[in-house]
Amino acid sequence: MNDAFARTPQPPYYAVIFASQRNGEDDAGYAQAADHMVELASQQPGFLGVESTRGADGFGITVSYWESEEAIAAWRQHAEHAATRAYGRAHWYQHYELRVAKVERAYGKPANSKQTST
């Protein structure tokens, strides 16, 4: 098991795909806020999980998973999230792209699993 993976239910559910290029400023403030936003998101109704990574070049992808469009809309309107989002857009990102998508199919291979037998 690896905590970097979201343990989502069977589809359908929703994904918010957030790709961003950090501008290299305020690493400490950004890291603290990012951690806090994940913690806060995980307490919201309809939150299913999150997967996030960022390379040494500052390009990152965060995918959060939600039960419904309504859950995404409620999180979007959450006051502290909205304030942090507005601050982040002005101070932390050179560029970002956000996409909302409906997950229709999913499969994977956990660590140490085997799909063949001998």
Next chain:
Amino acid sequence: MNDAFARTPQPPYYAVIFASQRNGEDDAGYAQAADHMVELASQQPGFLGVESTRGADGFGITVSYWESEEAIAAWRQHAEHAATRAYGRAHWYQHYELRVAKVERAYGKPANSKQTST
């Protein structure tokens, strides 16, 4: 402009979200194959773009974007892709999760854009 971002059209279109934990083996072989797969994918009908990153912990997210489910199915069946995928599942990943999703909404902020005027 930043080449790490996919320049996708207006939704709807499809996203293949691939989250993976590298096992730390064969970095050179993996990097070469990953680059080649992106190059090959970009030549397929219906390919719209790809965004990919991996952190120092070996956890990565790659999102490829496609015009249709049919384009995803054709790429899935591409012989060289299928062979590399099978090899990779056996040799490069400790764990992976793949999700296919329909992008319904999208927006972003490119570098140097302003949404307010003075």
